[in-house]
Amino acid sequence: MADIQKRLSELAAAVDNPKERLEYYLGQGKKVVGCFPAYTPEELVHASGMIPMGLWGAQTEWKEVKRYLPAFACPIMQSNLELGLRGAYKGLSAVIIPTLCDTFRCVSQDWRFAVEDIPMIPVTHPQNNANEGSTDFLVSEYESVLNKLSVITGMRMTDAALEETIEIYNEHSRLMQEFAQTANDHLDVITPAIRHIVMKSAQFYEKAEHSEIMKDIIEELKNMPKHNFTGKKVILSGITAEPTEILDILAEYKIAVVGDDLVQESHQYRVLIPEKGGSAVRRLALQWKNRKGCSLVHEDFKSRGEMLVELAKANEAAGAVYCQMKFCDPEEYDYPICARTLRAAGIQVLQLDIDQQKGSFEQARTRIQTFAEML
Amino acid sequence: MYTLGIDIGSTSSDAVVMRDGRDIIAASVVSLGAGTIGPQLAYEKVLKEAKITAEDIGGAVATGYGRKTCDYAAKDLSELTCHAKGIHFLIPTARTVIDIGGQDAKVLQIGAQGQLMNFAMNDKCAAGTGRFLEVMAKVLNVKIEDMGSLSMKAKEPVSISNTCTVFAESEVISQLSSKKDIADIAAGIHRSVAKRVAGMAMRVGKQPDVAMSGGVALNAGIVKALEEELNTSILVHPYCQLAGAIGAAMAAWEDIREEGKG
Numbered sequence: 001m002a003d004i005q006k007r008l009s010e011l012a013a014a015v016d017n018p019k020e021r022l023e024y025y026l027g028q029g030k031k032v033v034g035c036f037p038a039y040t041p042e043e044l045v046h047a048s049g050m051i052p053m054g055l056w057g058a059q060t061e062w063k064e065v066k067r068y069l070p071a072f073a074c075p076i077m078q079s080n081l082e083l084g085l086r087g088a089y090k091g092l093s094a095v096i097i098p099t100l101c102d103t104f105r106c107v108s109q110d111w112r113f114a115v116e117d118i119p120m121i122p123v124t125h126p127q128n129n130a131n132e133g134s135t136d137f138l139v140s141e142y143e144s145v146l147n148k149l150s151v152i153t154g155m156r157m158t159d160a161a162l163e164e165t166i167e168i169y170n171e172h173s174r175l176m177q178e179f180a181q182t183a184n185d186h187l188d189v190i191t192p193a194i195r196h197i198v199m200k201s202a203q204f205y206e207k208a209e210h211s212e213i214m215k216d217i218i219e220e221l222k223n224m225p226k227h228n229f230t231g232k233k234v235i236l237s238g239i240t241a242e243p244t245e246i247l248d249i250l251a252e253y254k255i256a257v258v259g260d261d262l263v264q265e266s267h268q269y270r271v272l273i274p275e276k277g278g279s280a281v282r283r284l285a286l287q288w289k290n291r292k293g294c295s296l297v298h299e300d301f302k303s304r305g306e307m308l309v310e311l312a313k314a315n316e317a318a319g320a321v322y323c324q325m326k327f328c329d330p331e332e333y334d335y336p337i338c339a340r341t342l343r344a345a346g347i348q349v350l351q352l353d354i355d356q357q358k359g360s361f362e363q364a365r366t367r368i369q370t371f372a373e374m375l
Numbered sequence: 376m377y378t379l380g381i382d383i384g385s386t387s388s389d390a391v392v393m394r395d396g397r398d399i400i401a402a403s404v405v406s407l408g409a410g411t412i413g414p415q416l417a418y419e420k421v422l423k424e425a426k427i428t429a430e431d432i433g434g435a436v437a438t439g440y441g442r443k444t445c446d447y448a449a450k451d452l453s454e455l456t457c458h459a460k461g462i463h464f465l466i467p468t469a470r471t472v473i474d475i476g477g478q479d480a481k482v483l484q485i486g487a488q489g490q491l492m493n494f495a496m497n498d499k500c501a502a503g504t505g506r507f508l509e510v511m512a513k514v515l516n517v518k519i520e521d522m523g524s525l526s527m528k529a530k531e532p533v534s535i536s537n538t539c540t541v542f543a544e545s546e547v548i549s550q551l552s553s554k555k556d557i558a559d560i561a562a563g564i565h566r567s568v569a570k571r572v573a574g575m576a577m578r579v580g581k582q583p584d585v586a587m588s589g590g591v592a593l594n595a596g597i598v599k600a601l602e603e604e605l606n607t608s609i610l611v612h613p614y615c616q617l618a619g620a621i622g623a624a625m626a627a628w629e630d631i632r633e634e635g636k637g
Contacts, residue, residue: 370453374491
């Protein structure tokens with residue numbers, strides 16, 4: 001128990017202070033590249049000998065960013081650009097910004113002009129990933145990213161390096177999947193907030209390093225007697241479920257998180273890079289082709305609702321909390337479909353506004369308490 | 376056995392004493408909410424009216440915005456759960472409940488047993504809430520309780536924004552400057568609230584019968600505007616303002632029965 005707490009504290013410290021992780025890697029003489037959400041090809045950064053570090057916003061006051069974005073823009077993008085403008089990301093060799101929604105597209109251009117000391121590398125995913133030419137297109141996008149990364153490193157990433165990185169990333173994803181399952185037997189230790197910290201923390205570590213920590217945590221959990229959780233179980237869906245105060249309110253009302261469909265969390269780990277399919281870069285592009293059930297991926301017939309029902313049933317969840325990122329159009333569009341499918345399957349749904357900023361949580365508390373009373 | 380329910384809202388404190396979860400013995404409404412002496416006054420008043428003492432109360436449940444601050448309540452429940460329970464007690468046929476509170480507006484979908492099935496709440500915004508009405512009444516220099524009767528005299532209700540209290544206030548001042556009839560402005564304000572709340576009702580799914588709870592339900596102008604907006608009649612019980620406290624008192628009784636004491 002002492003060891004697992006030590007490991008969990010390490011991860012919590014990384015999540016609380018990512019800057020320290022940045023300084024740590026810079027101190028080792030490594031270059032670090034910031035990766036905006038979501039589905040950023042961080043494997044290309046890793047295989048180029050650099051450290052990819054996730055940039056998923058923060059609880060920070062927006063001042064400078066108001067010159068570039070209206071108040072009704074994505075909170076993650078507001079925070080990322082604000083921190084960039086304030087110089088908080090000093091030390092990063094570049095940032096990679098995918099263009100998965102309208103705000104991302106604006107921010108990529110805002111960054112180019114507003115944060116001149118940190119180069120911006122755009123990457124465009126073919127959102128209709130079922131389209132025949134989508135993989136070829138993404139390979140060309142990844143090649144373009146590699147060209148820009150090579151300017152930073154002064155050398156071209158090799159196929160062999162990417163093969164090795166893919167092994168590391170796939171192993172890490174398997175471990176994160178295993179953690180998610182193992183955690184459900186220990187809901188006394190893995191509270192909603194701790195589960196979130198573990199899932200998020202990987203963004204601030206070199207993946208092989210994070211895998212070693214995860215192996216310890218999983219082993220420790222497996223050595224502990226299973227906990228008989230008597231509260232209510234839910235799954236989370238959305239972009240993120242932050243800040244942790246929201247998750248603490250879930251715990252306060254004896255609600256455990258037994259699965260997630262969060263882009264910031266399980267989406268990162270649920271689709272492995274295929275073993276076959278051509279060159280390493282092409283295999284990486286094929287991972288995108290296998291993604292579905294996400295508001296950022298086009299599907300003619302949305303499968304997310306059915307996937308959520310499956311996730312809830314597999315983990316005996318009575319409810320689903322749809323963490324609605326504020327001002328996020330893609331997520332707003334998906335909500336009615338998901339809610340209808342979940343309710344038809346007898347699973348209660350709570351739509352909870354997420355704006356990532358600290359402040360009063362009384363409205364969230366009322367919603368969560370009501371939901372707990374409904375379950 | 377007597378149980379007590381107290382609904383500590385942001386603008387008022389309502390208390391109810393019930394016997395055996397069936398009969399309302401006494402009720403009190405004090406126009407002071409959380410963080411004031413309102414909750415204590417409502418508590419003392421309801422005990423006095425019921426002619427009982429604190430020792431006679433078998434169980435108490437608190438609800439509302441200030442539900443966490445009530446030290447004599449055995450537990451607290453969300454106001455949505457309590458309003459659902461309370462309205463089911465008052466109007467058993469109600470399946471959709473609209474509750475416009477001081478700080479937030481809610482639409483509840485309830486089942487045949489009074490259980491809460493689904494709900495929608497306004498976001499961190501005063502538009503469409505009781506606070507919005509208060510602000511507007513102040514601008515019109517009209518008592519909040521007179522807004523309903525005033526708006527019923529409207530001939531041509533004006534159009535007022537339903538998205539922002541601050542902008543709406545400017546609009547009302549502008550309408551006053553244009554010498555628009557005050558009754559038409561009051562009706563426009565009610566329509567503005569109704570449009571906002573009707574949007575939530577449509578989201579939750581409007582199922583008959585539709586009822587209103589909370590103090591704002593006593594405003595006939597709002598009820599009329601909502602009926603027009605939702606194209607349905609709305610049931611309002613004379614005890615609508617007490618629905619939350621009634622639900623809380625009933626929950627206290629249910630707990631006692633579950634423990635086998637009732």
